[in-house]
Amino acid sequence: MTEQTPGFSTLAIHAGAAPDPTTGARITPIYQTASYVFEDVDQAAKLFGLETFGNIYGRLTNPTQAVLEERVAALEGGVAALAVASGHAAQLIVFHTLLQPGDEFIASRKLYGGSINQFSNAFKNFGWNVVWADPADPASFEKAVTPRTKAIFIESIANPGGIVTDIAAVAHVAKRAGVPLIVDNTLATPYLCRPIEHGADIVVHSLTKFLAGHGNSLGGIIIDAGNFDWSRENRYPMLCEPRPEYNGLVFHQNFGNFAFAVACRALGLRDLGPCISPFNAFQILTGIETLPLRMQRHADNAKAVAEFLSDHPKVAWVSYAGLPGDRYHGLQQKYAPKGAGAVFTFGLKGGYDAGVTLVKSVELFSHLANVGDTRSLVIHPASTTHRQLTDAQKVAAGAGPDVVRLSVGIEDVADIIADLDQALSHID
Numbered sequence: 001m002t003e004q005t006p007g008f009s010t011l012a013i014h015a016g017a018a019p020d021p022t023t024g025a026r027i028t029p030i031y032q033t034a035s036y037v038f039e040d041v042d043q044a045a046k047l048f049g050l051e052t053f054g055n056i057y058g059r060l061t062n063p064t065q066a067v068l069e070e071r072v073a074a075l076e077g078g079v080a081a082l083a084v085a086s087g088h089a090a091q092l093i094v095f096h097t098l099l100q101p102g103d104e105f106i107a108s109r110k111l112y113g114g115s116i117n118q119f120s121n122a123f124k125n126f127g128w129n130v131v132w133a134d135p136a137d138p139a140s141f142e143k144a145v146t147p148r149t150k151a152i153f154i155e156s157i158a159n160p161g162g163i164v165t166d167i168a169a170v171a172h173v174a175k176r177a178g179v180p181l182i183v184d185n186t187l188a189t190p191y192l193c194r195p196i197e198h199g200a201d202i203v204v205h206s207l208t209k210f211l212a213g214h215g216n217s218l219g220g221i222i223i224d225a226g227n228f229d230w231s232r233e234n235r236y237p238m239l240c241e242p243r244p245e246y247n248g249l250v251f252h253q254n255f256g257n258f259a260f261a262v263a264c265r266a267l268g269l270r271d272l273g274p275c276i277s278p279f280n281a282f283q284i285l286t287g288i289e290t291l292p293l294r295m296q297r298h299a300d301n302a303k304a305v306a307e308f309l310s311d312h313p314k315v316a317w318v319s320y321a322g323l324p325g326d327r328y329h330g331l332q333q334k335y336a337p338k339g340a341g342a343v344f345t346f347g348l349k350g351g352y353d354a355g356v357t358l359v360k361s362v363e364l365f366s367h368l369a370n371v372g373d374t375r376s377l378v379i380h381p382a383s384t385t386h387r388q389l390t391d392a393q394k395v396a397a398g399a400g401p402d403v404v405r406l407s408v409g410i411e412d413v414a415d416i417i418a419d420l421d422q423a424l425s426h427i428d
């Protein structure tokens with residue numbers, strides 16, 4: 001027999017999982033327990049000292065969660081992962097592991113709105129300072145580097161706008177600065193784009209979106225690529241200084257190329273606490289089994305919808321990297337050649353009122369603030385998520401009065417287009 005490396009669709013179903021050794025259960029069970037019995041006093045001591053890996057308490061580890069972690073690490077090509085309660089919890093734990101008060105990180109200016117809030121407001125209380133750069137201009141990241149810079153954060157395909165970031169170019173900037181590149185790969189998923197292959201050191205996801213895929217569970221995950229050298233210049237105290245809470249253990253010496261993932265769990269998750277529920281881990285695992293099928297259908301449907309909208313007389317513009325004329329089409333061909341994802345924006349010639357009419361008139365589309373469901377979703381940011389901003393701020397955030405955002409679902413594409421067509425006909 002020849003050694004066959006499992007393909008992506010096989011890993012999406014099998015990575016990390018095996019029939020339950022005690023019961024024979026084929027599906028990974030929901031291990032709905034808060035705590036775990038120690039074998040003996042000696043084993044308990046070793047577990048607490050991180051001398052051996054095993055289950056102590058549900059805030060740190062859970063067997064259902066462990067399968068989810070191994071599966072997503074395999075899909076992204078990383079060495080280890082940590083699943084947590086939400087995408088925002090994943091980001092919090094990543095930065096908690098990397099930054100000290102007074103440190104800086106550089107982030108793309110065009111991110112998921114919640115990440116912009118988290119970075120500019122909540123993180124200030126920790127003394128972590130964000131410096132913004134332009135995702136369309138990798139040189140702007142280079143210009144923002146200072147001696148206090150500890151990390152760079154981008155999205156592979158950015159939410160909303162359909163922007164594709166030149167991951168390899170920004171990875172070069174990070175390498176020269178000696179800091180890790182963190183990529184939020186939520187909208188692309190590892191099916192469309194694998195940032196580690198282009199130089200990312202850490203990948204984060206909101207599992208809530210396409211990975212879970214059915215709009216029924218929140219979750220987040222951190223994937224450690226395992227190739228960043230944490231020992232250099234003693235810049236990362238959590239990883240390269242003796243930790244008093246673990247008898248002076250130095251994480252990068254002790255845990256080698258998965259030190260970051262262990263530190264996120266044993267220092268970040270342990271003390272900050274946003275663990276994922278076993279039930280949500282189970283739901284997300286089930287969702288991931290069909291990721292390759294769903295994601296291709298999402299991307300194919302989105303491309304057909306983008307083409308329909310581009311030709312529609314009431315539509316002023318469409319921003320979708322899958323369209324040949326789009327500004328980001330070249331980068332999409334390089335980083336996500338199977339498709340540009342399913343989330344994008346377009347502009348209505350009728351402005352604010354036309355946007356309100358459209359979301360009032362859709363029937364198949366759901367008007368709500370989420371993306372990455374099997375269902376088609378729509379939102380008019382100017383009247384909802386971005387309504388507190390001035391018009392100038394709205395335009396700067398890519399949420400001008402005319403902008404509509406879609407997350408195209410996996411229904412029959414003819415029905416999706418027919419619904420948009422009838423809703424557009426209600427606009428004067």
Ligand SMILES: *Cc1c(COP(=O)(O)O)cnc(C)c1O
Nearest residue numbers: 086087088112159186206208219
């Ligand atoms: C939703 C989302 C997040 C935040 O994830 P939660 O699971 O809602 O906390 C982060 N980044 C992107 C791109 C998202 O779409």
